[in-house]
Amino acid sequence: MNRHYRYLPLSKVTPGTVLADDLLDKVGHVLLPAGTTLTERMLQAIAHHDIHQLTVEGEVGAEHEELEYLTTKLNRIEKIFRQAGDAEPANILKSYVIDYRKGEAK
Numbered sequence: 127m128n129r130h131y132r133y134l135p136l137s138k139v140t141p142g143t144v145l146a147d148d149l150l151d152k153v154g155h156v157l158l159p160a161g162t163t164l165t166e167r168m169l170q171a172i173a174h175h176d177i178h179q180l181t182v183e184g185e186v187g188a189e190h191e192e193l194e195y196l197t198t199k200l201n202r203i204e205k206i207f208r209q210a211g212d213a214e215p216a217n218i219l220k221s222y223v224i225d226y227r228k229g230e231a232k
Contacts, residue, residue, distance in 0.1 A: 132184040132192045133229070136173060141166045144183040151175055199227045 131146040141164060149158040149172070157175065158168065172180070184192075203223055210216035 130184060131181055133179055133195070134182055134184075134192075135195065136169070136178055136180060138195075139164065139169060139180055139182060141169065143180075146181040146183045149177070149180065196227065200224065203227065 134143075143164045145158055145160050145162045145164065148156050148160050149162075151157050152175075157172070158164075162168075164172075203220065207216060207220045210220065
């Protein structure tokens with residue numbers, strides 16, 4: 127089966143999941159290398175590092191769950207910026223945040 131990378135909130139990651147990218151701490155030190163198969167103990171330690179989302183390898187066909195998560199995040203962004211109106215600085219920031227969430231950040 128084909129594999130691809132996807133973002134998952136830490137709360138949805140289960141033991142046995144494989145990291146797609148190196149997991150870094152706040153200062154850039156590698157906590158776990160890409161390809162690591164996560165255990166329950168590792169997931170608990172990751173939570174202590176204030177990490178909320180991981181890039182993991184996933185089966186093709188899991189797009190529905192990923193799309194649902196992205197939709198939730200995009201709806202949250204709309205709610206946060208709801209009172210910005212046509213204010214240009216806020217709209218630029220909003221577009222950057224949306225691009226980041228979609229994985230299209232430059």
